[in-house]
Amino acid sequence: MIKIAVDGMGGDYAPQLVVEGAVQAANSFHDVEIVITGKEDAIKRELYRHKVPGGKISICHASEVVEMSDSPVQAVRKKKDSSLSVAIQLLKQKEVDAVVTAGNTGAAVAASTLNLGLLPGIKRPGIAIAIPTLHGISVAIDVGANIDPTAEHLLQYAIMAEIYARYLLKKKKPSIGLLNIGEEESKGTEALQEAYKLIRDSGLNFVGNIEGRDFFTGKCDCIVCDGFSGNVVLKMTESILEMMIKLITKEIQKDFLARIGALLCKPAFESIRRETNYEEAGGAPLLGVDGVVIIGHGISSAKAICNAIRVARESVVEHVNEHIIEGISSRIGNHANLPSKTTPIPKVNP
Incomplete structure (x- = not known):
């Protein structure tokens, strides 16, 4: 048990x-x-x-x-x-x-x-969280545990995220992206630039820097970021979803035909709600x-x-923890x- x-x-x-x-x-x-x-x-x-x-x-x-x-x-x-x-x-x-x-x-x-x-x-x-994307579930780390990580911390987050995606999300060869303000290797802080090199040379399936617009597109299976940025993205996303739901509901209630259309689209709305609902993810592991x-x-x-x-x-x-120890060591x-x-x-x- x-x-x-x-x-x-x-x-x-x-x-x-x-x-x-x-x-x-x-x-x-x-x-x-x-x-x-x-x-x-x-x-x-x-x-x-x-x-x-x-x-x-x-x-x-x-x-x-x-x-x-x-x-x-x-x-x-x-x-x-x-x-x-x-x-x-x-x-x-x-x-x-x-x-x-x-x-x-x-x-x-x-x-x-x-x-x-x-x-x-x-x-x-680091706190890792499963996020819905256009290409299935991805994992983002860190979303609040460490707001000022070094390049080495970010490398370790990449390794832990890759292991989590492989064993819990069942991704065969998880891809890793580093959240930054641009795709070029030279973008971002010194810590991000150094992290880019460390992750690139680690043997992980690294796709390079990704921007905020890529967070939910499924461009990579694992998103590595500092806890400050990750937490801001997470909270902002919650706010946007809440706002969009309220705006759509408000507009639907204005027009009878819109209400009829909403009823016809209800199964699609329910499916989207399930995919984006925090309740489905349940909780975030502190890796x-x-x-x-x-x-x-x-x-x-x-x-x-x-x-x-x-x-x-x-x-x-x-x-998972045993695999993390092996991954860090190797x-x-x-x-x-x-x-x-x-x-x-x-x-x-x-």
Whole structure:
């Protein structure tokens, strides 16, 4: 059985939707057991509302909660008994195989980095996210864990993204693109120019620099970027999708024939909604830490939590971290020891 700890108090709609999503996952995946961390009484009240399969969900009490407004590092250091910290400690002690949280992203990155350490050879962790494109699903890294990466960090992100695409997205020979302000090798900052050379010479299937307009075209299977740019693109995309939906709905409601046409197009609209819905992706893996950690959106629904648990399960089944260690070692050499408490905490987006 695969045991997954779920941060029961993490997210804007916790613990209600977190518990509901955990129950959905317990009913959907026969080989998964779930430990929900958080305030026991509150979690029990939510569990009583659902049909829970016997022995597949347990509770690990945690008396504190990391709020979305909390400083990431301070929250980790001061709230030792938070639902997030308790979940990470369970993973560190190997009592569970993975952690899922929809709480404070910065705190999740800090807690994982400080308590779990990094995989051998990894310098900084990165948040990877599956994105829909015109040619299927691609993966982008980093979207918020490290806002000021070096060229070496970006090379490691490329290696980790390639492995994730190969084993979880089942791409045979994933292509890699480096997000930049132009396609030419000379474009961008010194770090981006150096990263271009490192990735080009790494043996990866590197297609060169890509621009923002290529993010969703499917020009490459893996998009490598710094956490600042990646997070801005992600949040801007969410805003554009929301705006477009509202504009289309507004125009359709103005005209009777437009409403008729919308009804005829409903299956197509539903298909597009499914392909672009964050709930389907579920959560984003924090790649590079010594353990499987999946970070969900703060507004995660029950369906999104269930799918985040699915991503955690798949990461464990496919031995993603073991493949990352092999990939780093074979492509750039295993030249770093597993970090301890002195592991630098990445600069993260809130």
